[in-house]
Amino acid sequence: MRSILRLLPYLRESRRLLLVVLVLSVLSQAALLLTPKVIQKIVENALEKTPENIAPWALLILGLAIIKGGLSAAETLMGTRLGQRILLNLRQDIYAHLCRLKLRFFDGIRSGELLSRVTADLEPIDTFFSWGARLIFRSVLLFIGVLIFCFSMNAKLTLVSLSIVPLISITAFMLGMRIRPTWQTAREKVGDFTSALEETLSGIRVVKMCTQEQNETAKLTRSSESVREKTWRSNRIDAAYHPITGLWAGLAGLMILAYGGSLIIAGELTLPEYVAFEIYLLLLLVPMRMMGWMVSGMQRAIVGAQRIFVLLEEEPEPGIEIRGREGEAVGISPAEGIQGRVTFEDVAFGYREGEPVLSNLNLEVQPGEIVGILGPTGSGKSALVALISRLYDPSQGRVLIDGEDLKKYDLRRLRRQIGMVFQEPFLFSGTIRENITFGRPEASEEEIEEAAKRAALHEFIVGLERGYETIIGERGLNLSGGQQQRLALARTLLTDPRILILDDYTSSVDAHTEFLIQQALQELMMGRTTFIISQRAASVSIADKIIVIDEGEIVEEGSPEELAAIADGHYRRLLEVQKSLGVEKH
Ligand SMILES: Nc1ncnc2c1ncn2[C@@H]1O[C@H](COP(=O)(O)OP(=O)(O)OP(=O)(O)O)[C@@H](O)[C@H]1O
Numbered sequence: 059m060r061s062i063l064r065l066l067p068y069l070r071e072s073r074r075l076l077l078v079v080l081v082l083s084v085l086s087q088a089a090l091l092l093t094p095k096v097i098q099k100i101v102e103n104a105l106e107k108t109p110e111n112i113a114p115w116a117l118l119i120l121g122l123a124i125i126k127g128g129l130s131a132a133e134t135l136m137g138t139r140l141g142q143r144i145l146l147n148l149r150q151d152i153y154a155h156l157c158r159l160k161l162r163f164f165d166g167i168r169s170g171e172l173l174s175r176v177t178a179d180l181e182p183i184d185t186f187f188s189w190g191a192r193l194i195f196r197s198v199l200l201f202i203g204v205l206i207f208c209f210s211m212n213a214k215l216t217l218v219s220l221s222i223v224p225l226i227s228i229t230a231f232m233l234g235m236r237i238r239p240t241w242q243t244a245r246e247k248v249g250d251f252t253s254a255l256e257e258t259l260s261g262i263r264v265v266k267m268c269t270q271e272q273n274e275t276a277k278l279t280r281s282s283e284s285v286r287e288k289t290w291r292s293n294r295i296d297a298a299y300h301p302i303t304g305l306w307a308g309l310a311g312l313m314i315l316a317y318g319g320s321l322i323i324a325g326e327l328t329l330p331e332y333v334a335f336e337i338y339l340l341l342l343l344v345p346m347r348m349m350g351w352m353v354s355g356m357q358r359a360i361v362g363a364q365r366i367f368v369l370l371e372e373e374p375e376p377g378i379e380i381r382g383r384e385g386e387a388v389g390i391s392p393a394e395g396i397q398g399r400v401t402f403e404d405v406a407f408g409y410r411e412g413e414p415v416l417s418n419l420n421l422e423v424q425p426g427e428i429v430g431i432l433g434p435t436g437s438g439k440s441a442l443v444a445l446i447s448r449l450y451d452p453s454q455g456r457v458l459i460d461g462e463d464l465k466k467y468d469l470r471r472l473r474r475q476i477g478m479v480f481q482e483p484f485l486f487s488g489t490i491r492e493n494i495t496f497g498r499p500e501a502s503e504e505e506i507e508e509a510a511k512r513a514a515l516h517e518f519i520v521g522l523e524r525g526y527e528t529i530i531g532e533r534g535l536n537l538s539g540g541q542q543q544r545l546a547l548a549r550t551l552l553t554d555p556r557i558l559i560l561d562d563y564t565s566s567v568d569a570h571t572e573f574l575i576q577q578a579l580q581e582l583m584m585g586r587t588t589f590i591i592s593q594r595a596a597s598v599s600i601a602d603k604i605i606v607i608d609e610g611e612i613v614e615e616g617s618p619e620e621l622a623a624i625a626d627g628h629y630r631r632l633l634e635v636q637k638s639l640g641v642e643k644h
């Protein structure tokens with residue numbers, strides 16, 4: 059219930075429309091509630107044998123039906139509009155929040171699971187707001203209206219018919235209690251299935267080459283079978299309760315028939331009143347029958363809302379505020395135009411608690427210095443640079459830029475000063491131009507070409523039939539690993555960062571091209587603090603300073619010449635091994 063209440067602010071945002079819907083609901087129910095009264099009049103006239111009075115009352119019934127029809131149609135239209143608007147606002151908030159969450163959150167959740175939350179779990183909320191909530195409101199109005207009219211006619215008969223209300227309430231409550239957990243597990247299974255499907259599809263190459271098509275299909279089928287089974291269980295419970303509520307409604311009818319009859323005989327109720335009573339009860343029958351549906355629909359919406367609010371409660375990155383829905387940034391502090399001095403003070407870090415990845419890290423990098431980072435795979439090189447752009451925060455110690463703790467900076471401004479080419483380049487589906495200008499959509503033609511040239515990609519692009527407008531990604535050209543890396547490099551260079559981080563950015567690029575890129579970057583790196591991560595000693599030979607990391611600690615630090623001179627040093631050994639293996643590119 060609490061999670062449904064948390065949706066209330068969304069109602070408040072559209073309160074004018076809400077008011078219109080409420081008024082339309084009240085009016086249409088009023089028209090409906092007057093009808094049995096008019097029928098009562100007709101029966102009275104029939105009994106008194108005054109047929110001339112019947113026609114106007116009959117016309118009134120017709121009029122009421124038309125008015126009720128019109129009002130209902132308007133209410134449905136406006137109500138659906140209201141539901142859609144609420145959903146849209148909720149969606150926007152969810153997406154805005156998701157984009158602001160910490161990287162740590164995404165490490166801990168499968169993307170398929172996330173997808174199912176922001177799509178499938180919204181559906182029951184959609185249904186609830188589009189018409190479930192209105193149905194409940196209308197039923198409540200009708201119930202109150204019927205009570206008022208019935209009490210005004212005969213209190214005793216009303217009380218007797220009310221005696222089934224506890225039965226109905228208990229039934230509805232029990233249904234709610236039983237259906238919610240089954241629906242919850244059903245939704246979890248949907249999440250599992252979406253994740254499994256997403257994994258199979260994105261790993262389809264591996265699936266094919268390991269000839270696991272059959273096993274994967276079986277796995278997906280099992281998962282989808284489990285969704286079906288859990289949903290079916292929930293549906294069965296739902297179905298079992300419908301006849302029970304129907305039974306209570308029938309019982310109420312029976313009581314009115316029996317007790318009402320005796321009241322007529324005793325002269326406490328007139329026949330026309332009795333007829334009106336019956337019709338009022340009939341009016342209540344529909345909502346009573348739908349009670350089970352309303353309860354289970356509401357439970358589904360509650361489960362959906364709970365699963366979604368768990369996301370909304372996740373702590374976002376500090377300082378990345380998206381105010382309102384316009385997405386304007388809230389700036390706080392200086393980072394415009396940083397110098398680029400980077401300091402690590404006794405830094406320790408781990409992705410997970412109890413599993414340290416970096417420890418005892420002390421490092422001082424002057425503005426404009428080129429730092430080469432070497433170390434075996436898994437030693438923590440990528441983790442180290444992730445701390446500089448605050449993709450993660452250290453668990454101990456501080457990372458500083460220009461002598462200020464990173465935490466004091468406005469995160470967005472800070473990141474605008476730092477350019478990072480990730481180890482695994484990511485391209486969006488779209489044109490080459492869109493991919494290069496992703497961080498600076500307003501860049502000029504010359505700037506775009508300049509960045510592509512420095513990344514040794516321009517020649518390749520202009521050789522394509524559609525040049526910079528070539529569509530890549532899912533529905534277009536697929537780029538080779540090296541081309542993707544160079545595109546990612548061009549994207550980063552275009553943002554003109556003060557601190558440049560290149561994480562193994564030439565691992566898929568041939569020796570000649572790497573040489574070209576290094577040449578082109580040399581000039582660009584002047585005056586920028588640059589971190590170059592590599593597995594190869596030669597790739598960092600242009601560095602002013604090299605650090606060698608092993609098991610999360612800096613084991614060697616100095617200029618390439620200094621390190622090469624250490625007789626049994628890591629760097630020197632690496633140079634020698636790579637030379638003897640012929641790994642050296644040049
Ligand atoms: N997102 C993550 N969640 C949990 N552990 C991680 C994550 N990313 C990396 N690790 C672990 O952290 C350690 C350091 O990883 P890191 O990516 O920094 O290594 P690296 O030096 O960059 O290696 P490589 O040269 O292979 O890229 C590894 O033991 C790895 O298993």
Ligand SMILES: [Mg+2]
Nearest residue numbers: 439440441481
């Ligand atoms: Mg790495």
